[in-house]
Every structure is written in structure tokens, then in C-alpha cells.
Amino acid sequence: MLTTYIYPKFEYRTPPEIASGKTLKVPVVVVGAGPVGLGAALDLEQQGVPVLLLDEDDTVSIGSRGVCYAKRALEILDRYGVGDAVCSKGVSWNVGRTFFREQEVYNFNLVPEPDHHRPGMVNLQQYYLEEYLAARAASRPNIDLRWRNKIVSVAQTGKTVTLKVETEDGFYSVETDWLIAADGARSPIRRMLGLDIEGKIFMDRFLIADVVMKADFPAERWFWFDPPFHPGQSVLLHKQADSVFRIDFQLGWDADPEEAKKPENVLPRIKAMLGAFDGAVDKPAREFELEWVSVYTFQCRRMGSFNHGRVLFVGDAAHQVSPFGARGANSGLQDADNLGWKLKLVLDGKAPEKLLDSYSEERIFAADENLVNSTRSTDFITPKSKASRTFRNAVLGLAKDHAFGRALVNSGRLSVPAFLTTSSLNTPDCAGDTFAGRMVPGAPMDDAPIIENCDAGWLLNKVGKEFVLLCFVDDPKSLDPAVLAVSSAPSARDTAPGSAGGITFADIPLRTVVVSRKPGTVGGGIPTLEDPRGIAAQRYDAKPGTVYLLRPDQHVAARWRSLDAAKVKAAVARATCNA
Amino acid sequence: MALNLNPNFSEVGKRYFNAYSPGDDFYEMLINAHRDLSDEQSELLNARLILLLANHIGDIGTLREALNVAREGV
Numbered sequence: 001m002l003t004t005y006i007y008p009k010f011e012y013r014t015p016p017e018i019a020s021g022k023t024l025k026v027p028v029v030v031v032g033a034g035p036v037g038l039g040a041a042l043d044l045e046q047q048g049v050p051v052l053l054l055d056e057d058d059t060v061s062i063g064s065r066g067v068c069y070a071k072r073a074l075e076i077l078d079r080y081g082v083g084d085a086v087c088s089k090g091v092s093w094n095v096g097r098t099f100f101r102e103q104e105v106y107n108f109n110l111v112p113e114p115d116h117h118r119p120g121m122v123n124l125q126q127y128y129l130e131e132y133l134a135a136r137a138a139s140r141p142n143i144d145l146r147w148r149n150k151i152v153s154v155a156q157t158g159k160t161v162t163l164k165v166e167t168e169d170g171f172y173s174v175e176t177d178w179l180i181a182a183d184g185a186r187s188p189i190r191r192m193l194g195l196d197i198e199g200k201i202f203m204d205r206f207l208i209a210d211v212v213m214k215a216d217f218p219a220e221r222w223f224w225f226d227p228p229f230h231p232g233q234s235v236l237l238h239k240q241a242d243s244v245f246r247i248d249f250q251l252g253w254d255a256d257p258e259e260a261k262k263p264e265n266v267l268p269r270i271k272a273m274l275g276a277f278d279g280a281v282d283k284p285a286r287e288f289e290l291e292w293v294s295v296y297t298f299q300c301r302r303m304g305s306f307n308h309g310r311v312l313f314v315g316d317a318a319h320q321v322s323p324f325g326a327r328g329a330n331s332g333l334q335d336a337d338n339l340g341w342k343l344k345l346v347l348d349g350k351a352p353e354k355l356l357d358s359y360s361e362e363r364i365f366a367a368d369e370n371l372v373n374s375t376r377s378t379d380f381i382t383p384k385s386k387a388s389r390t391f392r393n394a395v396l397g398l399a400k401d402h403a404f405g406r407a408l409v410n411s412g413r414l415s416v417p418a419f420l421t422t423s424s425l426n427t428p429d430c431a432g433d434t435f436a437g438r439m440v441p442g443a444p445m446d447d448a449p450i451i452e453n454c455d456a457g458w459l460l461n462k463v464g465k466e467f468v469l470l471c472f473v474d475d476p477k478s479l480d481p482a483v484l485a486v487s488s489a490p491s492a493r494d495t496a497p498g499s500a501g502g503i504t505f506a507d508i509p510l511r512t513v514v515v516s517r518k519p520g521t522v523g524g525g526i527p528t529l530e531d532p533r534g535i536a537a538q539r540y541d542a543k544p545g546t547v548y549l550l551r552p553d554q555h556v557a558a559r560w561r562s563l564d565a566a567k568v569k570a571a572v573a574r575a576t577c578n579a
Numbered sequence: 580m581a582l583n584l585n586p587n588f589s590e591v592g593k594r595y596f597n598a599y600s601p602g603d604d605f606y607e608m609l610i611n612a613h614r615d616l617s618d619e620q621s622e623l624l625n626a627r628l629i630l631l632l633a634n635h636i637g638d639i640g641t642l643r644e645a646l647n648v649a650r651e652g653v
């Protein structure tokens with residue numbers, strides 16, 4: 001049906017367990033190879049954990065679903081090895097226009113903040129994202145990816161989860177220590193375990209249409225409130241890759257989805273909209289081809305807890321939000337990012353299982369923030385009462401002339417990562433240490449341009465995966481020798497055992513990375529990043545001697561104005577539930 | 580005191596990581612205050628709210644300016 005995209009068909013292979021009749025035993029199973037399951041598998045694989053990844057289907061997401069992938073998701077995708085593919089295929093846009101009835105109320109230009117590797121967001125059809133992730137996963141020897149393998153039952157006894165898997169050649173059983181449920185909004189695993197997910201359905205329907213434009217069209221986001229060609233409702237237009245434009249028409253709850261989807265009803269709507277786009281309804285119609293139409297409703301809900309014994313829920317299986325603000329896949333990838341390193345430490349016996357409670361705690365905090373923001377957008381876009389509609393229209397009217405009105409227009413807030421400020425894994429700042437800026441304990445790291453060995457690069461590509469002690473200096477020559485001593489780089493650990501008050505981090509890997517205003521290296525195998533314009537130091541409000549403890553998922557765990565090995569040790573212990 | 584037409588919401592003791600958050604906080608509170616009211620009750624609530632805020636602002640010059648801006652767009 002699509003003219004611009006051919007769905008890949010992934011190969012099914014008969015699982016060896018069908019012939020052998022043996023139960024497959026593995027440490028981790030991920031169910032669902034959507035964007036989140038694929039992300040979780042790639043995260044664990046990078047941590048050195050072998051993963052069995054099962055999906056009942058053999059292709060990518062069908063039709064038009066996710067569109068916008070935000071900066072934080074792109075940074076995570078960089079670590080999973082597909083950031084470049086997504087960004088080069090994806091469409092960047094900066095200009096957004098907001099219309100109320102027939103008038104443009106205002107426009108904005110989201111010029112990306114300079115000195116970050118990734119932009120605020122890119123637009124890309126979800127099937128491309130999944131295709132890139134699936135290709136990456138298939139190339140990793142530690143991921144056993146099985147298509148057309150469907151979970152039909154799941155049981156938990158003690159420390160083991162037992163799964164029954166159905167294939168066209170028959171059934172087999174799997175026993176695993178940990179099960180990651182990434183099986184989507186309807187999550188069969190959630191249902192089979194009898195677990196609830198609470199929230200509400202929004203009483204509204206949306207028609208989505210993907211159209212291929214035959215002529216040039218600006219890469220802008222257009223949002224209409226109550227347009228003449230679709231009175232009383234909202235319409236959103238977005239550019240995706242391959243000149244495919246995505247249009248979302250709000251239909252209202254009473255619309256008949258089957259009727260709305262019929263070409264004779266869809267086409268006139270799109271024609272009228274394109275007429276308005278060109279500023280003249282009577283102009284000859286632009287040429288376009290309809291690629292995809294569907295009608296959707298959505299829910300805003302989440303599970304009470306994202307971990308249940310040895311089963312961990314991620315992505316849509318754990319939480320669903322309205323699409324306004326594009327938080328589904330974006331937040332699901334952050335679930336994977338949060339979970340991977342924790343599960344690795346637990347599997348290695350380096351952290352208690354309690355650490356996985358913090359996965360649930362932190363991602364529920366993030367999910368609630370996403371639910372609040374997407375619900376607010378939804379309430380603004382689709383007011384539920386006369387009073388609410390009057391206020392909405394008043395805001396739109398004021399927005400034309402007044403900055404405060406523009407700030408209140410809410411047609412979807414860009415997905416941003418949660419600042420995990422209340423997390424029990426954070427070590428609060430010491431009483432005497434004061435910091436300006438936003439890199440508080442729990443903050444997702446800001447990026448900054450750096451130079452390493454004469455190569456220009458990005459801070460975020462140099463940290464993560466393990467705990468990192470990020471030490472700021474003015475000159476590599478002036479590095480506090482204590483920094484060398486706490487580094488767990490094997491050479492440093494072997495040559496300087498106990499020299500910093502007897503501390504070692506043999507159990508939890510801790511890498512040291514130095515950021516220096518002046519060029520040079522500190523030696524000892526410690527990476528030295530030059531910060532020639534002082535942007536990293538400025539974003540982290542760092543002075544010479546300032547030290548940040550960074551989590552493997554690039555959140556700030558703790559920070560100090562000077563290094564105290566005992567404090568670092570305590571903070572690592574706290575961030576891993578070893579305190 | 581000139582009428583402030585720039586974004587101006589904030590809450591004491593609260594730290595914001597996104598510029599839109601304080602305005603969205605207020606807007607949600609405002610819409611929630613109307614929940615389950617009839618249209619007539621909503622109108623009354625709005626009237627009471629305007630009177631309370633006007634008294635709080637107090638400065639007649641500012642209020643005159645606000646009334647003019649409000650009326651221009653009606």
C-alpha cells in the first residue's frame with residue numbers, strides 16, 4: 001500500500017528447542033521487538049548481557065505511528081548505534097505556525113541551542129526507526145532475535161520466570177531469571193499475570209493520514225485550532241522523511257471511524273486543508289497521494305509499579321500517553337536506558353535486587369510528568385467544557401499580540417527527559433557546595449563540544465555505560481593526584497592500591513574522565529577532554545577541582561567542589577543501593 | 580505600574596526546568612477550578628475571580644490598561 005516504503009520481512013528460523021525438546025535457559029528475555037524492546041536488548045547487549053528477544057510478528061510497525069524523536073532519545077540511540085541513521089534519514093524542522101480559525105496567530109523558530117550534538121527533535125516514520133534498530137540488533141552476536149515467536153503463557157515461581165513460546169513449528173519453553181515485558185499497550189504479559197494498568201480513555205478520535213506531496217513543501221509544523229476547513233476541531237501537519245506529510249485531524253467522539261476513513265471523506269478534507277496551506281481555498285488542488293489512513297483513540301494510564309518480582313515492564317506496556325508531545329517511544333527508550341545498567345549490576349551480584357525498585361520509582365516519576373504534560377496539551381487542544389473552550393480561545397486571541405498569551409498556547413510540549421530530582425539514588429549537594437545552573441543531582445546530562453586527541457567530539461559520547469567520575473581542571477598538569485588514585489582504570493588500581501584512603505571500586509566499575517580548559521593529557525590512561533570555549537564548565541557550573549559522579553545512563557548522581565574519595569565511594573554505593 | 584504582558588508565572592520555592600511549566604501549572608489550575616460547574620456557575624466563578632484579582636492588583640491605571648487590552652480582542 002505504501003509507495004515510499006517497503007516493509008522488511010524478517011526471517012523466521014525454527015528454534016532449536018523444537019527439535020531438542022529442551023527448555024531454553026537464559027538470564028534475560030525481552031518480549032516485544034518494538035522500539036522499546038529493541039532498545040532494551042541493545043542496552044543490555046552493550047552491558048555484556050546476552051539477551052533472548054522474541055516477537056510474534058516479522059516486520060516493523062505498520063502504518064503511521066510515532067513521528068517525533070526528541071533530543072534525549074536521539075542521544076540514547078547514539079549509544080545503541082543508530083543515532084546517525086535516524087538523524088540523517090529524519091527531517092529537522094524549526095519553524096512552527098499556529099493558526100486560529102483563518103488567521104495565523106503566531107509562528108516560532110526553534111533554532112536549536114548551539115553546541116549540542118543532537119537537535120531538539122527529528123521527524124521520522126516509526127518503521128524506519130524500528131528497521132534501523134532491528135538491523136543493529138540482528139548484527140549483535142549477544143542478541144538472539146527470534147521473529148514469529150509468540151509468548152502464550154508466563155508464570156513466575158521464586159526466582160524463575162517460565163515462558164511458553166508458540167511458533168509455526170510448535171511450542172517450546174524458556175526459563176529465565178529476568179523477563180522484560182516490552183509487548184506494547186495491550187501487553188499480553190500484563191494480562192497473563194493479572195496486573196492492572198490505571199488511567200482513562202480520552203473521549204476523542206483522531207484521523208491520521210500520510211500523504212506524499214508531489215511538489216516542494218516547507219518542512220514546518222502547522223497547527224490549526226478550529227480551522228474553516230475543519231470547524232470546531234484541530235488539525236496538525238508535520239513533515240516526515242521521503243516527502244511524506246503526516247496530518248492529524250481531530251474528529252470528536254461521535255464520529256464514525258469507518259465512515260471517516262473512506263477515501264471519499266478523507267480526500268476532500270485534505271484538499272481543503274492544502275488549499276488553506278497555500279492561502280487560497282480556490283486555487284487548483286495540489287497534487288498528493290494518500291499513503292495511509294487510520295483512526296485512533298488514546299489512553300493516558302500507567303501501571304502502579306513497573307517491576308513485579310522478576311518481570312520488568314517497559315514502554316507502552318508500562319505506560320501510555322496521548323500522542324500530543326510525542327512521548328511514547330521517547331519515554332520508552334528512556335525506560336530501557338534506565339533499566340539496562342541496573343539489571344547488569346544485579347545480574348553480576350554487584351547490587352541488590354532493590355536497585356530495580358529504583359527503576360520503577362524513577363520511571364514512574366518520569367511517566368507521571370509525561371502524563372501531566374500530555375494531558376494538559378490534550379485539554380488545551382480538545383477543551384471539555386464551554387468555560388474551558390472560552391479560555392482556550394481567549395488565549396489564542398491574546399497570543400497574536402502578547403508574549404504571555406503565546407507562552408500559554410499548548411499544542412503539545414516537546415518531549416524532554418525528567419529531572420529525577422527526588423530519586424533515592426541521588427546524593428544531595430554538600431552544605432558548603434553551591435552550584436548554579438541545572439545540572440542538579442538527578443539531572444539528565446547536558447551535552448557540550450569537546451576535543452579529545454585533536455578530534456572534535458561531544459561530551460555525551462565520552463561518558464555513560466559505566467559510572468564516570470568527571471573531573472574538571474583548568475590545566476591537566478594541575479590535576480589533583482587523588483583523582484588518579486580513585487580511577488579504577490586497571491593500571492591505576494594496580495599501581496596505587498589504597499593510596500586514597502584505601503578506597504577501591506573493584507566491584508562497581510568507575511571510570512575517570514577529565515575535562516580541561518587547557519589542552520594536554522593527564523596520563524594514566526585517563527581520557528582528557530579539552531573544553532576550549534569553556535562550554536562544558538559553564539553548563540556544569542564547574543570550577544577547577546569540581547567533580548561530578550555520573551550514572552551509566554548519563555544522569556548526575558552527585559557533585560562536589562573538590563574530590564573526597566570517601567564521599568565518592570559513598571555516592572556510588574548510594575546510587576547502586578549498596579549503602 | 581505598567582501592565583506586564585510578558586510571561587510572568589512562578590511559584591515560590593519551585594524550581595522549573597522548562598519555561599512553559601509555570602504557565603501550564605496555572606492554566607491547569609484554572610481549568611480544574613471550573614470542573615463540574617454549569618455554564619452559569621462558571622461565569623460566576625470567573626466574575627468572582629476577576630474581582631479578587633483586581634482588588635489584589637489595586638492600581639487603577641494597570642486595571643484600566645488590562646480592561647482596554649481585554650476589550651480590544653472581543
Ligand SMILES: Cc1cc2nc3c(=O)[nH]c(=O)nc-3n(C[C@H](O)[C@H](O)[C@H](O)COP(=O)(O)OP(=O)(O)OC[C@H]3O[C@@H](n4cnc5c(N)ncnc54)[C@H](O)[C@@H]3O)c2cc1C
Nearest residue numbers: 032034036056066067068151183184315316326328329330
Ligand atoms: C498516532 C500515534 C502517534 C504517535 N506519535 C509518537 C511520536 O511522535 N513520538 C513517540 O515517541 N511516540 C509516538 N507514539 C507512540 C509510539 O508509537 C509507542 O509509544 C511505541 O510504539 C511503543 O513502543 P513499544 O516498543 O513499547 O511497543 P510496541 O511498538 O507496541 O511494540 C510491542 C511489540 O510486542 C510484540 N508483541 C506483543 N505481544 C507479543 C507476544 N505475546 N509475544 C511476542 N511478541 C509480542 C508486538 O509484535 C510488537 O512488536 C505515537 C503513537 C500513535 C498511535
